[in-house]
Amino acid sequence: MSFRVFRGLLKYQRNFKMKLCLIFGDQLNPNHSWFKTVDDNVLYVMMEVRQETDYVMHHIQKVLAFFAAMREFAKQLRKKGHQVHYIKLDDSGNTQSIPENLTKLIHNNNITRFEYQIPDEYRLDQQIRQFCESLSIPSEALDTEHFLSSRNDVADHFKDKKQYLLESFYRMMRKRYAILIDNDQPVGGKWNFDVQNRQRYDGKVPVPEPIMFQNDVRDLKQLLQKMNVKTFGFADEDPLIWPINHQQAQQVLLYFTVHCLPYFGTYEDAMTKQYWSLFHSRLSFTLNTKMLHPLEAIEAAIHAWEQNKACISLPQIEGFVRQILGWREYMRGVYWAQMPKYKEMNFFENSRKLPHYYWDGDTKLQCLRYAIGQSLKYAYAHHIQRLMITGNFALLAGIHPDEVDAWYLGVYIDAIEWVEITNTRGMSQFADGGLVATKPYVSSANYIQKMSDYCRGCHYDPKKKYGDRACPFNGLYWSFYDRHRDKLANNPRIGMMYRILDRFSDEERKKILEQANWYLENIEDL
Ligand SMILES: Cc1cc2nc3c(=O)[nH]c(=O)nc-3n(C[C@H](O)[C@H](O)[C@H](O)COP(=O)(O)OP(=O)(O)OC[C@H]3O[C@@H](n4cnc5c(N)ncnc54)[C@H](O)[C@@H]3O)c2cc1C
Numbered sequence: 412m413s414f415r416v417f418r419g420l421l422k423y424q425r426n427f428k429m430k431l432c433l434i435f436g437d438q439l440n441p442n443h444s445w446f447k448t449v450d451d452n453v454l455y456v457m458m459e460v461r462q463e464t465d466y467v468m469h470h471i472q473k474v475l476a477f478f479a480a481m482r483e484f485a486k487q488l489r490k491k492g493h494q495v496h497y498i499k500l501d502d503s504g505n506t507q508s509i510p511e512n513l514t515k516l517i518h519n520n521n522i523t524r525f526e527y528q529i530p531d532e533y534r535l536d537q538q539i540r541q542f543c544e545s546l547s548i549p550s551e552a553l554d555t556e557h558f559l560s561s562r563n564d565v566a567d568h569f570k571d572k573k574q575y576l577l578e579s580f581y582r583m584m585r586k587r588y589a590i591l592i593d594n595d596q597p598v599g600g601k602w603n604f605d606v607q608n609r610q611r612y613d614g615k616v617p618v619p620e621p622i623m624f625q626n627d628v629r630d631l632k633q634l635l636q637k638m639n640v641k642t643f644g645f646a647d648e649d650p651l652i653w654p655i656n657h658q659q660a661q662q663v664l665l666y667f668t669v670h671c672l673p674y675f676g677t678y679e680d681a682m683t684k685q686y687w688s689l690f691h692s693r694l695s696f697t698l699n700t701k702m703l704h705p706l707e708a709i710e711a712a713i714h715a716w717e718q719n720k721a722c723i724s725l726p727q728i729e730g731f732v733r734q735i736l737g738w739r740e741y742m743r744g745v746y747w748a749q750m751p752k753y754k755e756m757n758f759f760e761n762s763r764k765l766p767h768y769y770w771d772g773d774t775k776l777q778c779l780r781y782a783i784g785q786s787l788k789y790a791y792a793h794h795i796q797r798l799m800i801t802g803n804f805a806l807l808a809g810i811h812p813d814e815v816d817a818w819y820l821g822v823y824i825d826a827i828e829w830v831e832i833t834n835t836r837g838m839s840q841f842a843d844g845g846l847v848a849t850k851p852y853v854s855s856a857n858y859i860q861k862m863s864d865y866c867r868g869c870h871y872d873p874k875k876k877y878g879d880r881a882c883p884f885n886g887l888y889w890s891f892y893d894r895h896r897d898k899l900a901n902n903p904r905i906g907m908m909y910r911i912l913d914r915f916s917d918e919e920r921k922k923i924l925e926q927a928n929w930y931l932e933n934i935e936d937l
């Protein structure tokens with residue numbers, strides 16, 4: 412126990428008024444107003460608990476990165492003079508439950524007031540509210556001061572609408588923050604530069620090495636082993652490559668603005684065997700743990716663009732702003748507008764289990780092998796790999812959204828339910844019936860071949876719809892449309908696919924669908 416905490420505890424025993432402030436593991440915002448002044452009557456509490464390591468099985472790097480970043484944060488708060496009570500996973504008094512640890516702390520130390528920052532996950536929100544109701548001391552929930560919109564902004568913006576169109580929310584946010592806005596109009600005369608962006612990676616521009624850290628997490632690895640925390644994925648490389656404090660987050664941001672931003676939009680949707688993060692920022696972990704503020708990221712990128720318009724074109728910066736000011740804020744709003752019912756949605760009534768290769772990467776489908784392989788290696792895949800490879804296959808194969816969610820929530824370094832479930836169940840699996848996406852994000856091998864080099868050297872043939880080694884994406888694509896005709900045929904964005912399907916001869920359609928069925932029956936062996 413540090414001297415400050417000891418001094419603090421002595422104070423409660425002498426019945427001073429003492430406030431306990433809870434910091435959740437994803438609330439590592441060093442600039443929160445809580446920390447502006449040092450107050451001896453405030454005790455911050457942070458805790459590593461089995462409740463959080465076990466609610467889903469996580470990638471080992473994700474658990475290591477969260478614990479390492481939490482420990483760093485506690486260290487930095489103490490350095491600034493704040494009192495922090497940090498409960499480690501193997502501390503003898505750790506009950507492994509957030510409310511139970513809080514109850515003990517409050518009772519044993521004459522705490523007279525309890526405060527917390529609102530959690531981003533519904534499950535934690537419910538838990539902490541119930542806990543506060545049971546308290547006999549006053550409690551208060553404060554804002555995290557992190558997001559650029561409120562929990563209810565999306566619900567209010569789309570009141571009574573059946574579909575939540577990102578574009579409309581994004582434009583409102585651009586105006587609200589006057590970002591890339593000139594006289595109430597978008598800079599460059601257009602809100603959206605997607606047509607210029609999203610090219611295949613052609614090798615003409617060198618891809619920068621991703622910035623990686625050497626954070627020592629040996630103690631934490633031993634801790635997880637000692638406590639038998641069940642994880643998956645690899646942590647072969649001893650040091651943790653992910654940033655664990657604000658300073659490291661800023662380095663990733665700077666590296667991104669200098670080396671990746673000039674081609675961010677252009678190759679946003681490209682995929683290649685050679686580079687696992689291409690020109691993506693890899694900022695999601697720092698943003699979602701609140702080490703980095705979204706405005707800090709946006710302003711740094713805009714500053715870089717303003718300083719260097721010769722190298723960074725408007726479509727690049729607009730593409731980046733759209734992701735953070737648009738998609739990220741929008742997904743959070745969708746979450747709070749739709750939970751808890753969102754977690755039950757299963758529009759296509761899918762029921763299959765996720766095949767083993769999502770967990771071990773052992774498959775002949777080369778695109779899946781690469782996307783899953785790098786996810787297991789780095790706890791990271793970029794957006795289009797998540798959407799158009801792993802997500803696409805899961806939807807075509809009819810995997811139950813609970814299975815898909817559990818995997819995405821566990822595997823990615825940045826996965827926290829508010830942003831995972833809206834992307835997975837909503838955008839990728841269309842389980843919400845089209846609230847987020849205007850049509851299902853599915854494709855045959857054609858798209859994957861166009862946007863990547865995965866098909867080269869694959870066991871399967873991307874051109875074949877049936878027959879020996881026909882690419883499973885092809886048969887499954889048509890079988891998906893065939894089996895969901897009643898749910899999709901009236902969607903104006905999909906009608907074209909049914910016209911193509913209906914132009915196949917009966918014999919050809921039969922062969923395609925038979926092949927797809929065979930693949931589904933033998934899904935574990937693909
Ligand atoms: C099926 C699926 C599951 C996903 N699960 C998560 C998740 O658990 N956590 C998560 O943060 N993102 C998730 N995403 C969104 C996106 O894929 C990641 O934010 C992104 O890949 C993170 O890498 P990056 O930081 O290099 O992003 P970049 O491509 O560099 O984008 C910059 C930032 O924009 C934000 N962003 C971009 N796209 C989205 C989006 N669709 N929704 C919300 N924010 C976005 C992120 O904060 C990201 O860091 C998911 C997407 C899909 C299709």
Ligand code: SF4
Nearest residue numbers: 778856865866869882
């Ligand atoms: S041929 Fe099919 S399975 Fe192989 S990489 Fe291409 S899309 Fe993936």
